Amino acid sequence: MYESHFGLSGKPFKLSPDPHFFYGSPHHSKAISYLRYGLESGEGFIVITGPVGTGKTTIARSLLSSLDESITAIQLVTTHLTPDALINMIASNFGLQVEGLGKSETLKRLEGFLNNLNRQGKRALLVIDEAQNLPSETIEELRMLSNFQVNDKPLIQSFLLGQEELKPIIELPEMEQFRQRIIASCHLETFNIEQTREYILHRLKVVGWDNNPRLDDKIFALISQYTGGVARKINIFMDRLFLYAFMENIQTIDEQAVRSVIDEMGGELSGGLQSTSHTRAPVNANTVSSMHYDHAASVDSVELDNLCQILAEVNHILDDVVSRKTLTIKHLDRLIREKRKLLSNRNEPSESNRLVEKRWLQQLIKEREL
Numbered sequence: 538m539y540e541s542h543f544g545l546s547g548k549p550f551k552l553s554p555d556p557h558f559f560y561g562s563p564h565h566s567k568a569i570s571y572l573r574y575g576l577e578s579g580e581g582f583i584v585i586t587g588p589v590g591t592g593k594t595t596i597a598r599s600l601l602s603s604l605d606e607s608i609t610a611i612q613l614v615t616t617h618l619t620p621d622a623l624i625n626m627i628a629s630n631f632g633l634q635v636e637g638l639g640k641s642e643t644l645k646r647l648e649g650f651l652n653n654l655n656r657q658g659k660r661a662l663l664v665i666d667e668a669q670n671l672p673s674e675t676i677e678e679l680r681m682l683s684n685f686q687v688n689d690k691p692l693i694q695s696f697l698l699g700q701e702e703l704k705p706i707i708e709l710p711e712m713e714q715f716r717q718r719i720i721a722s723c724h725l726e727t728f729n730i731e732q733t734r735e736y737i738l739h740r741l742k743v744v745g746w747d748n749n750p751r752l753d754d755k756i757f758a759l760i761s762q763y764t765g766g767v768a769r770k771i772n773i774f775m776d777r778l779f780l781y782a783f784m785e786n787i788q789t790i791d792e793q794a795v796r797s798v799i800d801e802m803g804g805e806l807s808g809g810l811q812s813t814s815h816t817r818a819p820v821n822a823n824t825v826s827s828m829h830y831d832h833a834a835s836v837d838s839v840e841l842d843n844l845c846q847i848l849a850e851v852n853h854i855l856d857d858v859v860s861r862k863t864l865t866i867k868h869l870d871r872l873i874r875e876k877r878k879l880l881s882n883r884n885e886p887s888e889s890n891r892l893v894e895k896r897w898l899q900q901l902i903k904e905r906e907l
């Protein structure tokens with residue numbers, strides 16, 4: 538909506554984890570280095586954890602987009618999968634026909650496929666996102682997969698990315714063998730004020746921002762405080778701030794503009810939005826160990842979980858639409874006021890008045906279309 542007005546080549550604050558916008562904060566760069574190191578060594582597990590919305594999926598996508606043909610990678614986004622379901626999912630993601638097969642037959646095909654890759658000089662990589670959803674016995678199954686080896690080198694390597702609830706799962710006593718195979722792990726942190734500033738400027742530069750609108754240096758502390766330095770929240774906030782600047786015809790975004798948008802958004806970023814993608818209750822080590830993954834019961838809880846996530850998304854989208862409409866109406870009000878002033882000021886329409894009027898009408902038509 539505001540991109541063309543500010544001469545930007547695209548939306549700077551999209552919510553999708555797009556590797557083109559990747560900003561290497563010290564934590565993000567460290568995570569990427571660990572993953573690359575893991576790829577080079579070709580063995581063991583790498584675990585990346587971090588709070589909601591801090592960039593785990595973005596890191597996975599950045600890594601995957603930089604791989605060459607010698608690595609056959611698949612990325613799984615998991616729900617509460619049983620060990621058997623995970624094996625099935627991995628096999629079918631590698632393109633194997635395993636429908637209706639028992640577990641041992643599926644494993645045999647998978648091993649055949651991995652051996653085949655190895656003979657072609659290729660390696661298999663499994664990236665599991667949202668790994669905090671996996672029960673401990675399913676993570677243990679991943680360890681078993683790393684026993685498929687040739688010359689003491691595993692045929693498949695796994696990277697696990699997950700929210701903070703993944704940590705207590707890995708720390709369970711029964712995960713000792715898995716823990717011993719982790720060659721590197723790191724934890725993402727939220728951005729501090731300086732990183733928030735760099736992150737925002739980085740995303741803007743990717744879409745060709747040329748100081749229009751100008752950003753007052755004082756705004757970054759406020760933005761960092763309101764969003765808690767969480768990348769996803771910064772994106773949502775900045776998108777609204779730019780929309781506001783466009784609607785109010787602001788050339789410099791200062792603290793006052795930021796405060797106005799904070800007022801408009803109210804508790805949006807501290808409450809509802811925090812759970813846009815995840816509404817599940819925190820899991821601790823005790824609940825994890827006592828979870829019983831009876832299939833029928835887990836399907837119900839998975840469906841409920843998914844439903845809650847979808848409802849939270851819908852809720853957020855509707856909130857956003859309402860806010861945008863309100864801003865549009867305010868903007869139209871301003872245009873109408875300007876038009877009235879113009880009409881009352883003139884007797885004979887001058888050439889410049891005619892031009893202003895034409896531009897006003899064009900803008901009004903554009904707004905209606907939106």
Ligand SMILES: Nc1ncnc2c1ncn2[C@@H]1O[C@H](COP(=O)(O)OP(=O)(O)OP(=O)(O)O)[C@@H](O)[C@H]1O
Binds near residue numbers: 554559561589
């Ligand atoms: N280092 C980064 N560079 C550029 N954009 C980032 C970075 N980190 C996060 N983002 C942006 O923040 C948003 C959330 O990122 P992402 O989805 O990767 O978070 P996440 O940690 O996987 O979240 P969740 O815990 O909900 O799975 C996305 O819009 C993404 O583009």
Ligand SMILES: [Mg+2]
Binds near residue numbers: 593
């Ligand atoms: Mg993610």
